[in-house]
Each structure stands twice: as C-alpha cells, then as structure tokens.
Amino acid sequence: MxxxxxxxxxxxxxxxxxxxxxxxxxxxxxxxxxxxxxxxxxxxxxxxxxxxxxxxxxxxxxxxxxxxxxxxxxxxxxxxxxxxxxxxxxxxxxxxxxxxxxxxxxxxxxxxxxxxxxxxxxxxxxxxxxxxxxxxxxxxxxxxxxxxxxxxxxxxxxxxxxxxxxxxxxxxxxxxxxxxxxxxxxxxxxxxxxFVKSPAKMTENTIIRTIEELKRSGLDKKSELVKNLEVDLKKLRSSIKNAPR
CATH class of the missing domain: 2.60.120.330 (B-lactam Antibiotic, Isopenicillin N Synthase; Chain)
Structure with a gap:
C-alpha cells in the first residue's frame, strides 16, 4: 500500500x-x-x-x-x-x-x-x-x-x-x-x-533562535514554552551525541 x-x-x-x-x-x-x-x-x-x-x-x-x-x-x-x-x-x-x-x-x-x-x-x-x-x-x-x-x-x-x-x-x-x-x-x-505529525524536525539552531526570541519578546508567562523547547534541545543534542557513527 x-x-x-x-x-x-x-x-x-x-x-x-x-x-x-x-x-x-x-x-x-x-x-x-x-x-x-x-x-x-x-x-x-x-x-x-x-x-x-x-x-x-x-x-x-x-x-x-x-x-x-x-x-x-x-x-x-x-x-x-x-x-x-x-x-x-x-x-x-x-x-x-x-x-x-x-x-x-x-x-x-x-x-x-x-x-x-x-x-x-x-x-x-x-x-x-x-x-x-x-x-x-x-x-x-x-x-x-x-x-x-x-x-x-x-x-x-x-x-x-x-x-x-x-x-x-x-x-x-x-x-x-x-x-x-x-x-x-x-x-x-x-x-x-x-494531517499527522510530520517527519520535519526543528534543527538545533532553530530551537536556539526560538528560545532567544521568546526570552527577548518579554511577554508574560512564556517560561513553560521555553522550558519545553529547552527539553527538546537537550533531547536533540543527546540523539546527535548517541547516533551511530
């Protein structure tokens, strides 16, 4: 199929x-x-x-x-x-x-x-x-x-x-x-x-830029979103580090 x-x-x-x-x-x-x-x-x-x-x-x-x-x-x-x-x-x-x-x-x-x-x-x-x-x-x-x-x-x-x-x-x-x-x-x-979660993933640089812009924006109560992105960044770096070479 x-x-x-x-x-x-x-x-x-x-x-x-x-x-x-x-x-x-x-x-x-x-x-x-x-x-x-x-x-x-x-x-x-x-x-x-x-x-x-x-x-x-x-x-x-x-x-x-x-x-x-x-x-x-x-x-x-x-x-x-x-x-x-x-x-x-x-x-x-x-x-x-x-x-x-x-x-x-x-x-x-x-x-x-x-x-x-x-x-x-x-x-x-x-x-x-x-x-x-x-x-x-x-x-x-x-x-x-x-x-x-x-x-x-x-x-x-x-x-x-x-x-x-x-x-x-x-x-x-x-x-x-x-x-x-x-x-x-x-x-x-x-x-x-x-309409399902796509295989597209944010790159390390994209996550870093997004976190920086969220913090720079100064909007209230964005900490949860930033926290989630930081977790994603940590997982991505871990997967890269542990990937077969």
Whole structure:
C-alpha cells in the first residue's frame, strides 16, 4: 500500500476582493511598520502591522498566543474589509498581522514550532500585493500565491522567502486554533489522515533562535514554552551525541 502524502499546504477555494484588500491596506500604510522580531532569520526589510494582538496592543507583533486576551487593535477598526475577512473565519484567532517583505529581502530557510494543522494551530496567508519574482519555498516546493487567494502553509516544514521584484510583497497572515469549523474547511481539501505529525524536525539552531526570541519578546508567562523547547534541545543534542557513527 502506498504511503499517504502528508499535507504541507492547501490553496482553498476562498477568494477575497483584491481591490478592497488594497483599499484597506492604503489606510494602514500611513502607520508605522514594526520590524519582525526574529532578526537572525532575514536580511533586509521584513515588517509587520498587528491587527489582532494581546490586549489589542498595536505594537505587539508576536505571533504566539499567551494568557492575555487577544483583541482587535485600534487599526483594524479603520479597515472594514480586512475586519470582514478575518471575521469570516469561524475559528479562534491567535494572531492577525499584515506582513511586508521589502524589495530584495531574503528570509533564510527555517522551521517554526508546532504551527501545522496537526498541532491544532495553523497559519493562513491571504496575499494583498505581490509580484512574479517572489519565491516562497516550502518543503522544497515553490508556492505561487496571488492577491485575494487563501492558503494554508505548514511552517513546521523548512521554508524560505525572497523578494527579487521591484515592489514589496504584502500578505494578511492569520494564525488560528483548530475547531470543528476549520476541520470542515481543511478536510474538504485534503484527507484527515494526511494531517499527522510530520517527519520535519526543528534543527538545533532553530530551537536556539526560538528560545532567544521568546526570552527577548518579554511577554508574560512564556517560561513553560521555553522550558519545553529547552527539553527538546537537550533531547536533540543527546540523539546527535548517541547516533551511530
């Protein structure tokens, strides 16, 4: 029996209005962009504007949930169509951000921590502005995401992005928590059995960088997550040390 292919990405049948997305984006462009916190992972201008954040703090672009209640930031009230798009997803929102990849930016190959559908947390991309020279590589495959489309990407897999075009690449990026509504959406496009823990593992450097960024973020009560990552790091180092040579 052939082994079932695991699902690393999905292009959903959902389609959003490109013109309305860009109209709301024009309002946000007048605001200050915040550099992405993981500065070891990229070269150039990678910036964010939060639309959902802990306590609605529009200066907090950190993507992982925490004990503070997630609320819309004041900026979202100025963007009725973006708010409509986000509200159309009937799962708990963990974060919603506008992410901008500037001209010439390269995000180095890396993996995120437990952000695949099988982990009960997941990431959705809705491109607003892009160009044909953007290269998003996920698990060795190039994904071409066009404005108004809706994509799931399992960023547990190694991925990288570069923008060699002459305009910025700007996406609405939503992190969600799995529920019955999202199950119906996902399983309409891929078998339930294809969402299992992938063989992809975080590298030692990725775990170290993640721990450093969590500590640097200064968010409350992250110690349990850091502790778990430190255990993973210890196990990984032990497995490398004891591996047959």
């Amino acid at each position: 052939a082994k079932m292919k695991l699902t690393s990405h999905i292009k959903f049948d959902l389609k959003f209005d490109e013109e309305k997305l860009q109209k709301d984006l024009s309002v946000l462009l007048e605001n200050s962009w915040i550099p992405h916190f993981n500065k070891n992972n990229y070269e150039g201008e990678w910036q964010a504007i939060p639309l959902y954040a802990p306590d609605g703090d529009q200066k907090n672009i950190f993507a992982l949930g925490n004990d503070k209640s997630l609320k819309p930031t004041p900026l979202l009230s100025q963007c009725p169509y973006l708010e409509e798009v986000i509200n159309s997803f009937k799962f708990p929102i963990l974060s919603a951000r506008i992410l901008k990849l500037g001209v010439g930016v390269h995000i180095k190959p890396h993996q995120d921590h437990e952000l695949g559908y099988e982990d009960n947390n997941f990431r959705i991309h809705i491109p607003i502005i892009t160009n044909e020279h953007v290269r998003f590589i996920l698990n060795g495959e190039r994904l071409i995401m066009l404005p108004g489309e809706c994509w799931y990407t399992n960023v547990n897999y190694t991925h990288s992005v570069s923008n060699k075009g002459d305009i910025a690449r700007i996406h609405l990026v939503i992190d969600g928590e799995r529920n019955a509504w999202s199950d119906q959406l996902f399983f309409s496009k891929a078998p339930k059995e294809s």
